[in-house]
Every structure is written in structure tokens, then in C-alpha cells.
Amino acid sequence: MINIHQVIKRVPEFFQGNARTIFPISFNAKVHPDIFSTQERSMRKKLVWFSVFLFFLGDFSPAVSAHAEDLFSRGRQIAKAGNGMPGNTACMECHRLKGGGMPSIGAPRISGQTIQYIEREITEVQKGARYGPVMAGVVQNLSPRDILAVATYYSKVRSPKLRDTETLSPKRVRLGKQIAHQGLWKKNIPACVVCHGPNGYGVPPLFPYIAGQNRTYLMRQLIAYAFLERKDDPQGLMRGIARRLSPQERKSVAEYFSSLDPPYTGSR
Amino acid sequence: MLGKTVKGVLWWACLSALVFCDSPGAGVASAGEAIFSPPSEQSIPGGSLGDLVRKGEEIFTNTKKYAGHYVGNDLTCESCHLNRGRKAYAAPLWGAYGIYPRYRLKNHKVNSLAERMQGCFRFSMNGTAPAVDSPTVKALVAYSYWMSRGAPVGVKLPGAGMLHLTPPSRSPDPFSGKKVYEARCALCHGLHGQGRMSRGETAFPPVWGGKSFNKGAGFYNVGKLAGFIKMNMPLSKGDSLSDQDAWDVAAYVDSQPRPEKPAVK
Amino acid sequence: MRKQTGFFLAIVMALSVLGYAFSANPSEAAASSKTFEPPGKGDYPPGPLGALVKQGEEIFTNTREAVPGYRGNALTCASCHLDQGRKPYAAPMWGAYPMYPMVDPKTRKTVWLEDRIRMCFRNALNAAPPDKETVQALDAYIFWLSRGAPIGHELKGRGYVTIASPDRETGFFRGPGHLRSPDTLKGFGLYAKSCASCHGRSGQGGLHRSPPLWGPSSYTMKSGFASVPLLAEFLRRNMPPGEDRQLTDQESLDIAAYVDSQPRPRGKVPPGN
Numbered sequence: 001m002i003n004i005h006q007v008i009k010r011v012p013e014f015f016q017g018n019a020r021t022i023f024p025i026s027f028n029a030k031v032h033p034d035i036f037s038t039q040e041r042s043m044r045k046k047l048v049w050f051s052v053f054l055f056f057l058g059d060f061s062p063a064v065s066a067h068a069e070d071l072f073s074r075g076r077q078i079a080k081a082g083n084g085m086p087g088n089t090a091c092m093e094c095h096r097l098k099g100g101g102m103p104s105i106g107a108p109r110i111s112g113q114t115i116q117y118i119e120r121e122i123t124e125v126q127k128g129a130r131y132g133p134v135m136a137g138v139v140q141n142l143s144p145r146d147i148l149a150v151a152t153y154y155s156k157v158r159s160p161k162l163r164d165t166e167t168l169s170p171k172r173v174r175l176g177k178q179i180a181h182q183g184l185w186k187k188n189i190p191a192c193v194v195c196h197g198p199n200g201y202g203v204p205p206l207f208p209y210i211a212g213q214n215r216t217y218l219m220r221q222l223i224a225y226a227f228l229e230r231k232d233d234p235q236g237l238m239r240g241i242a243r244r245l246s247p248q249e250r251k252s253v254a255e256y257f258s259s260l261d262p263p264y265t266g267s268r
Numbered sequence: 269m270l271g272k273t274v275k276g277v278l279w280w281a282c283l284s285a286l287v288f289c290d291s292p293g294a295g296v297a298s299a300g301e302a303i304f305s306p307p308s309e310q311s312i313p314g315g316s317l318g319d320l321v322r323k324g325e326e327i328f329t330n331t332k333k334y335a336g337h338y339v340g341n342d343l344t345c346e347s348c349h350l351n352r353g354r355k356a357y358a359a360p361l362w363g364a365y366g367i368y369p370r371y372r373l374k375n376h377k378v379n380s381l382a383e384r385m386q387g388c389f390r391f392s393m394n395g396t397a398p399a400v401d402s403p404t405v406k407a408l409v410a411y412s413y414w415m416s417r418g419a420p421v422g423v424k425l426p427g428a429g430m431l432h433l434t435p436p437s438r439s440p441d442p443f444s445g446k447k448v449y450e451a452r453c454a455l456c457h458g459l460h461g462q463g464r465m466s467r468g469e470t471a472f473p474p475v476w477g478g479k480s481f482n483k484g485a486g487f488y489n490v491g492k493l494a495g496f497i498k499m500n501m502p503l504s505k506g507d508s509l510s511d512q513d514a515w516d517v518a519a520y521v522d523s524q525p526r527p528e529k530p531a532v533k
Numbered sequence: 534m535r536k537q538t539g540f541f542l543a544i545v546m547a548l549s550v551l552g553y554a555f556s557a558n559p560s561e562a563a564a565s566s567k568t569f570e571p572p573g574k575g576d577y578p579p580g581p582l583g584a585l586v587k588q589g590e591e592i593f594t595n596t597r598e599a600v601p602g603y604r605g606n607a608l609t610c611a612s613c614h615l616d617q618g619r620k621p622y623a624a625p626m627w628g629a630y631p632m633y634p635m636v637d638p639k640t641r642k643t644v645w646l647e648d649r650i651r652m653c654f655r656n657a658l659n660a661a662p663p664d665k666e667t668v669q670a671l672d673a674y675i676f677w678l679s680r681g682a683p684i685g686h687e688l689k690g691r692g693y694v695t696i697a698s699p700d701r702e703t704g705f706f707r708g709p710g711h712l713r714s715p716d717t718l719k720g721f722g723l724y725a726k727s728c729a730s731c732h733g734r735s736g737q738g739g740l741h742r743s744p745p746l747w748g749p750s751s752y753t754m755k756s757g758f759a760s761v762p763l764l765a766e767f768l769r770r771n772m773p774p775g776e777d778r779q780l781t782d783q784e785s786l787d788i789a790a791y792v793d794s795q796p797r798p799r800g801k802v803p804p805g806n
Binding site: 313316317320366369370371376377378406409414416417420421422423 | 580581582585630631633634635636641642643645669672673676677679680681682683684685686
């Protein structure tokens with residue numbers, strides 16, 4: 001049968017409106033979806049109906065939901081109390097139980113980021129490619145399954161936006177808005193929203209949302225990309241951009257995105 | 269002695285002033301690479317013309333919303349004409365307004381800018397062409413007129429159109445192109461060229477398949493696509509692929525299935 | 534030794550100043566000294582665009598013969614836009630092309646070059662609206678004459694020379710100099726003396742290919758030249774052609790008033806009004 005694990009991973013992507021990214025891969029990665037044989041097409045159709053059916057069941061089918069619920073509750077447990085291994089403190093100490101983050105210390109808001117993104121970032125910290133002096137110690141003893149559990153949990157919980165500690169300067173927010181939407185092409189910097197999605201709401205699976213993220217975190221990441229050892233960005237895209245931004249511009253962009261409302265608020 | 273030193277210093281100061289004074293002008297003249305800089309958004313005038321220009325910009329960046337009737341895929345004007353039609357070597361609008369009307373081999377006619385834009389809608393947007401005097405085309409022409417303020421009429425500027433990439437030593441190879449694509453392009457455009465969505469909106473344009481440009485588009489020409497990729501892709505890291513890689517990727521992308529060219533009118 | 538060094542210094546300074554002057558923007562320098570120079574006569578672009586430009590030039594200078602089915606008056610585009618649309622201060626084409634589309638100050642609507650060409654056909658040539666091909670050819674010709682002109686910039690020599698800015702709305706002439714209201718009688722005298730030799734006593738035109746100035750085959754009451762100040766501005770710099778002596782501001786106004794007081798077609802109502 002189909003690898004349930006994979007389906008779960010891809011279901012959110014499907015519901016964000018791009019069926020093609022899920023199904024073709026499951027069958028034949030080399031063939032373009034438009035030129036499937038009839039057999040494959042009918043199979044694909046069946047799968048689509050199957051997932052629609054699952055959707056209408058309220059949650060996923062028993063087997064799938066058991067698995068997902070399993071991961072979710074495991075994730076929740078780690079978030080609440082850690083996994084019991086040395087060094088692993090509860091995620092909620094900094095990210096809160098609902099993933100709203102902690103603006104005062106620059107802990108990022110993570111609720112609603114995609115599973116793939118959270119999973120990837122934790123792995124990169126483990127590998128040392130992503131600069132994270134605090135996180136490195138915390139996640140060193142998470143197993144791949146634990147990481148997936150935590151990622152599943154935080155991608156599903158919802159949190160309202162938490163108040164940032166500092167007041168924003170309207171002038172910087174204005175400059176940040178301009179950079180965010182129009183870029184600084186004189187320095188070869190495209191608009192932030194080109195890759196981070198309209199309004200900074202992210203582009204699944206790997207481009208995180210940055211709207212409503214806290215100012216301190218955004219600033220820190222831009223600086224880490226520019227000067228420190230954050231090297232997990234694909235093809236060094238962010239490193240190049242962060243380096244070309246002036247300190248004032250980095251601050252402005254961070255302030256602008258922190259002034260926005262994040263996606264995926266609400267309660268769960 | 270002191271006087272002599274002072275004089276020497278003065279002498280050098282003057283000489284360096286001469287060199288310094290001359291160099292920018294000379295550099296511009298010899299390299300011919302001074303890229304035109306279009307006026308800033310703030311300088312769009314008020315009144316009916318300004319409204320038209322602003323409308324043109326809206327259509328340009330959000331084509332589906334403002335001219336959806338004419339659009340048959342998931343692209344916008346800005347998908348190819350980067351930075352709202354301002355980026356050099358990405359067919360900027362300021363490089364286009366001044367050189368039309370122009371004879372084009374593609375349709376063996378002298379085309380006005382409006383007629384050229386119709387081609388964009390039919391081929392690159394895989395849609396239907398709005399009439400040359402439709403509000404959509406008028407707004408887009410007005411937008412390019414305003415952006416060309418100060419550019420000379422009838423002169424091809426450096427940075428206009430796409431980079432003309434010299435043919436590679438090895439014939440472009442879609443198979444090596446596939447490898448480069450998967451390493452450098454798939455992150456945004458997807459393994460299957462499908463692009464990426466963000467909450468129902470197209471975030472990264474599809475580069476092949478039913479939602480991309482058709483076989484009549486300029487980008488179906490491997491050389492043009494290679495020139496564009498070379499100068500602009502990956503976004504913000506233009507000019508990082510080798511010429512050969514750019515050709516290979518272009519050959520790979522253009523070898524993938526996409527809508528047929530619509531029949532000539 | 535000392536003298537020599539001083540001399541050298543002076544030369545170096547002078548050179549640097551010169552270098553600076555030459556490195557300044559050439560178009561600005563040109564604008565301050567002389568007017569824009571369009572491509573020379575007979576200098577056409579290669580290929581089919583060149584053919585279209587040629588056709589446009591033919592229509593421009595020989596409207597009656599070159600436009601199929603033309604049923605307008607005896608004027609051509611070049612009757613008003615002198616020297617085939619090249620002459621500065623005679624509404625040259627190179628002064629117009631870079632300025633379109635523009636906002637009409639009266640109606641506040643956006644006017645395109647094509648609209649303006651149609652307006653000329655309707656009001657000045659008293660003709661039916663030109664077909665698409667005619668407009669395209671004229672557009673190409675006008676485009677070609679503007680080669681190198683900066684888009685959106687007002688070039689020196691575009692339009693007409695301004696004379697003491699009479700108020701076009703009210704028709705009053707309260708110039709800062711000695712301008713008085715135009716006098717048609719004085720205009721008649723001046724016309725007989727300076728203009729009639731070519732344009733005829735009754736404004737019928739004809740000599741030296743001069744266009745008729747009034748009567749059934751001249752411009753209509755809706756055209757630009759039916760406005761006295763505008764006609765005066767044209768006359769001031771351009772008439773009589775080729776003569777050393779130019780008209781004064783006052784003389785231009787008087788002649789313009791006389792010419793515009795003569796009978797002429799009422800003109801067509803633009804479509805949509």
C-alpha cells in the first residue's frame with residue numbers, strides 16, 4: 001500500500017491547493033501529470049476521491065488518524081515536558097505551548113509553520129548548519145521521529161499574535177514595507193514577498209511565513225545570515241540578501257513584518 | 269624645500285582631480301553599460317494619465333485579478349518582467365517603449381507596442397489578446413510610457429530585452445539541464461515545474477505544464493530563456509550559473525510538455 | 534622653474550574644467566544651446582519599418598494623394614508642421630511624440646498620439662477619420678523623426694514660441710510689453726503687404742504650394758489655428774517663410790485676428806459628443 005507516513009506529510013500541501021505536487025510523485029516521478037496513462041489517471045482519481053472522503057470524515061481515516069494523533073500527542077508531550085533525554089527541555093519554555101513564541105527574548109513564533117519546514121530547521125540545527133546556540137543543546141537528543149512529532153504538533157496548533165516588547169518606528173516600518181513589497185533591486189534584492197509569499201504568509205513547504213513574526217527574532221536571523229554561522233539557507237539565497245542589506249534596512253524589514261498579523265491564528 | 273613639497277602635492281591633487289573628474293564619463297562612454305534608471309513610483313502624476321499608469325502597474329503585477337479575462341495560466345506580467353518591469357535584462361518596459369513600432373520576424377509585420385503586448389497575452393499568458401485600444405492595453409502602454417521617462421526614442425538601451433547569450437560550445441543538453449534544474453531551480457519552481465502556491469495565490473510561477481507559457485512564447489526559444497536564466501536566476505543570484513548550465517536548464521525546461529501554440533489569426 | 538610649474542598647473546586646471554564640461558550630460562548641453570535634430574531627410578530605418586516610415590512621410594506631405602479615399606480640404610500635415618514636421622517652433626513632430634500620452638488641460642482626459650492625429654484629420658483637414666493603416670504609418674513617421682528624443686521631456690523648440698502669454702481662455706491680451714488687443718484692420722493691411730503674395734488676397738492659397746487660409750478648403754473653426762493667440766504664435770516665428778525679417782508679436786496678433794475673422798467651415802462634431 002501507500003506509505004501512510006508520506007501521505008500525511010503531503011496532505012497539508014494538497015489542501016493548500018496543489019494536488020500535482022502530491023500524487024505524481026507517489027507513482028512515477030519521471031512522468032508529467034498531464035501525460036499519465038489512463039490506468040494511472042484512474043488510479044490518481046481514486047486517490048483524490050479517497051482523500052476527499054477522508055476529509056469529510058472529519059479527520060483522517062482511522063489508521064491514518066491514529067498515526068497522526070499519535071504523532072501529535074507525542075509532539076505535544078515533548079513540547080510540554082521534553083523527551084526525557086539529557087539537554088532536552090520543553091519547547092514550551094520558549095515557544096509556548098501554542099507556539100506563539102516569546103517576543104521578549106526573540107524566540108520565534110512557530111505555530112502553523114509547515115511540518116517540513118520545522119522538521120528541516122531542527123535537523124539543520126542538529127547538523128550545525130543553522131546557527132542556534134540555544135537550540136543546538138535542546139535538540140541534540142531528539143530522534144527523527146521526535147522531530148517529526150514536534151513538527152506535526154506545532155504545525156497544527158494555533159496561537160494569537162503575542163505582543164512585541166518594543167514600539168515600532170513608523171518611519172522604519174514604511175521603509176520596511178517598501179523593501180518587502182518592491183525590493184531593493186539596486187542591490188539586487190528582490191521583494192521579500194516574492195519568496196515568502198504574498199503578505200509574507202509563506203510558500204509551503206519550505207519558505208516560512210514571516211508576517212507577524214517577532215522583531216527580535218527576525219533581526220537576529222538576518223544578522224546570523226549576514227555575519228554569523230547560519231548556513232542552512234538553500235543556495236545561500238538569504239545569506240546574500242542579508243549581507244547586502246544595511247543595518248538600518250535589516251531593522252526596517254524586521255519591524256515591518258513584525259507589525260503584520262500572522263497567518264494561522266485562532267484556537268486549537 | 270617646503271614650497272616644493274607643497275607644489276608637488278598640489279600637482280598630484282590636480283592630476284588626480286583630472287582623472288577622477290573624467291573617469292565616470294569615460295567609463296560610461298566606453299563600456300556603454302550605464303543602465304537606465306526608471307523614475308520612482310512616487311513620481312507617478314495625479315490626474316487621468318496617472319490613474320491609467322497606476323492601473324497599468326496593477327495589471328502588470330496582478331494580471332489575473334485585473335485582466336483575468338485575457339489570462340489563461342498562472343503567470344503575471346511580472347513573472348518574466350521582473351521587479352515590476354524595471355529589471356535590466358529581464359525585458360524591462362523602459363527598454364521597450366522607445367523601440368516600438370518595430371518590425372518583427374515573428375509575424376512579419378511592423379508591430380506597435382500594443383500589438384506586441386497582444387502577443388504576450390496570447391503566448392506567454394496562454395490567453396486571448398485584448399484589443400489594441402482596450403483599457404487593459406492602454407493602461408499597460410501608459411505604464412511603460414511613464415517608466416521610460418527620459419529614455420531616448422528609437423534607441424536600444426543597454427539592458428533592454430534579454431541578454432543575448434553566445435551559443436555554447438557543447439550543444440544544450442536537457443539531461444544535464446535536469447540535474448541543474450533539480451539542484452538550483454526546483455526549490456521554488458517545483459520538481460515538476462509546477463511552481464508553488466501560497467494560500468491559493470501563485471507564489472512561484474509554473475515553468476511548464478498546463479499552467480505555464482505556451483509554445484508560441486518567447487521563452488519557448490531556448491536561447492532567449494537561457495539569456496534570461498543566466499542574468500536573473502536564481503532570483504537575487506543572477507549570473508551565478510555558468511553559460512553552459514543556463515543553456516542546459518533552458519533546454520530542459522523547454523523540452524517539457526506545455527500548451528501548444530495557438531493557431532495564427 | 535617656478536614659472537614653469539605654475540604654467541603647468543594652469544594647464545592641468547583648465548583641462549580638468551574642460552573635461553568636466555564635456556562629461557556633463559550631452560542632452561542637457563544640447564538643450565541649452567540649440568534645438569533637437571531629427572534624422573536627416575532620406576535617412577530611413579532599414580526594412581519594413583523604413584517602408585512604413587516612407588509611407589508616413591508621403592501621407593504627411595501629400596495627404597490628398599497618399600490617403601486612399603481622402604475627402605478633406607486642400608491642406609496637408611506639412612501645411613502647419615513645416616519642413617515635413619521638422620522645423621522647431623512649428624509644432625515639430627519630434628517635440629510631440631515623446632509627450633504622448635498626455636493629459637488634455639481642458640478636458641482633463643488622457644490624449645494619445647493616435648487621438649491627436651484623428652483630431653487633426655477632423656478639425657484641421659476637415660476630413661473623415663483616417664483608417665488604421667494611415668494612422669499607423671503616420672505614427673511610424675513621427676516615431677522616426679523623434680529618434681533620440683528623451684521620452685516625457687519637453688524639448689526646446691517644441692510647439693510654438695510663446696508671445697507675451699495672452700490669456701487663451703478669455704481672449705484678452707494684457708502682455709507685459711506694448712501689446713494691445715489685436716486689430717483686424719491693421720491685420721488686413723499687414724496681410725496684404727506680407728502674406729497675400731503667396732496666400733492670395735482672398736486667402737485662396739496656391740502660389741508656391743501655399744495652403745488656403747480661409748474659405749471652404751481651409752481649416753475649420755474647430756482647429757487649433759482658429760484660436761487667434763495660437764495662430765499668432767505660429768506666425769511669429771515661421772511667417773513669412775525664409776525671410777530675414779520676422780513679424781513682431783503685435784503684427785502676428787493682428788494678422789492672426791484678420792485671418793481668423795474670415796469665413797471658414799464650421800467643422801465636424803467629434804464622435805461621442
